[in-house]
Amino acid sequence: MNKGVAVPLESYRLAEYANQLPCYICQRGNTYDAELCRHCFAPMALAHQANSQKILPKMIAAIGSSGVGKTVYLGMLLDMLSRQPDRMHAVARGAFSITLQQTTLGSLSRCEFPAKTPSEPDRWNWVHCQVRTPQHRQPLELIMPDMAGEALFEEIEHPHTYQVIRSLLEKCTGVMVLIDAATLHGGVLDQDYASMKILSYLSELAEDPKKGWRNRPIALVFSKADQCEHCFDDPMGYAQKHAPGLWQYCHQRFNCYQFFAAGVAGSCAVKSAPGRGTMRVPLRIEPRGIIEPFEWLVNQIKQ
């Protein structure tokens, strides 16, 4: 007696390519086995993970100009959230989500700041994590990319240059805008203008009065505040005094915003390395004000 065996047609394997899998960031179709979205170059792992969950992840962006400290801030934030369950706890989803904190803390442990984030979106670190807070029963699924500052400003100056940035910021439920407090403290207003450009771009991105950025939470974080201690005392006052354009713009255009101050390195020094020129190095790691902006943002999203 012959036993019947079910053998799948080889050609059926090709049929799977007929079903397009939308990218979670730009919503455009890709093949099921694509590693990166062919349109915006975001990792397709985010789409696969989102498809397997009941709760769709929300997106938060940490943005700012080049060298403002986005990588250090995000890496330190994730590391702290993963280690202290009492206040707020974050659990990474997917091995790729741990790369950012691993890279950042690894560099800091060697008394170095992490390397510059490349402009190419396919080389950015993405984080997908589940955040639990004592106040809320339901966890929050979050996606946060570590973007390059040059890419953001290239998109601002020439819209649609970086589709991933545009799509991400259109869909973000909240944003952390990092501003270099040390530069502002020196009297240079570059950071003031840069942050105004960012906020102007956001406000024009989604102009819907109800769903637009006018009503979405914006955390304005003065980074490197360890170099100007009084920023911690009154971040709002610091903004009013040292970044008047930014302060005024927020006051007029946005309904939900707050200023914060954060610092990671307790103090820095300048080191001269052969072939690498002079570079700032952290003398000690003393995180301050890292979790507060994120905590505020999460609470705003939950409301």
Next chain:
Amino acid sequence: MSIGQAVFTSTKTGRAQGYQIACHSEGISSEDLQELSVWGPSHDSLLHADRGAASYNFFPLPSGAYCVSRTTAQGAEYSGRGQLIYTHNFVVPADDLARFANNQFAVLRAATATGLLQHDEQIPTRLDPVQLSGRALPVDQMLLTQVVSKLGPLRIATLVQAALQSESLAVLSECKSELVFQALVNCLPVRVRPKYSFSTGLRCSPRRPFKLLSLGDDQAERRRLGRQSSMAIIDLAQVNTSGPFAHPEGWAGLVAFALAAGKSSVLAGPESLSLPTTTAELDELGNELKLELAGATYRTSRSASKGDYTNPHSDSANAHVEPAPTFSPVGSSAPTVQRGDAAHATFAGTQASSLATSHVTGPSASLHTRAQSPEVVEMLEHLDDMVYTAMSGDTSALAEVEVLWPLVLDELGPELVDESREQYLRFALTVWTEFLNQPEGTTALAAAALDVLLVLFGGEEHAGH
């Protein structure tokens, strides 16, 4: 027309900080500048980050011009975070590129000669459009000779075939990538060259969709590229005569044939080549040219054998026959074939003692009998390599012998050729003796030796094909 310049690097300007177009000359359109920004390599974009490492890049621009650029690692980035990646772009109008035979490396050489690519400690604040004088030959035959000596005609032909048939191709080679890509460019028809964007040393990125890339040492990166369905990867070291690429056809077949025969000028392609040209049309053209080339080689050898060779006014005497290029046997640094040993006993008493042992050390005895010019010595050494390799069973070497033998006959004359032929016959007899004594395992060698003898002694009917 003038050539525009633009520098893409990391700097702090009043407008922005980080990687950006730091300065540019007038006359470059905003769309082209935008495209330069999109393709501009930022932090850690070079495959090899040694100081002095460089990547040569080429891609089209929206205006119809082309960007030919050089990316280098130059010191420290202004914020102290890693090396500074510095890209000097030249916006070359199509007409100017055509003046250099659409050879991007010729443009870069001209720019270097003019001092435009000199390393400056400071990022320039002002750039002017430039005029690059000069021209370039359609095919750089000296360069091809150099690369053929390192890689061999088969690997270069395989590279050409892979480039023509792949949507995008990553190349792994022990040779310097600039050299490999220069050879590839020279093996493509002139009018087709601008179609192939390339980078000799940048990391693969979807924002820089180069058609041709060099593969670095990073194994994780290689695996990642291997997972991309649109990216083909070729390892030139794996190309050999026993693999699937042993018999290139179409345009690649012409490349193999022309490089082996030293007729690389034909690779420039006809000026009347219409654009756009599909790969199938190019392959058809390659087959036609190969037949013409093979026929011309045959006719040249026929004229020489008719005795007109000594007549200085004869066509054959004046025919320009390029000397056979010097290159190593395909797939190996040296042929692993047993060289001719002492004369077979049958023939031991029929030749001068000086000839009986001269071939033990390798080169034909004819090399020692009279002073030869270096080109002739080179040609005979190469013929020796090919014949002995063919007798070891290498079919591609046999194909080369079929092409090379008539050329050598034409170049050196029957007297010198007869001496070499005698050496080869002696060696073939050694192989056959071994076969007769021990048929197992030596049948293929005996057959190969016979095939070679048919070419060498087959007469005019067999020459040239």
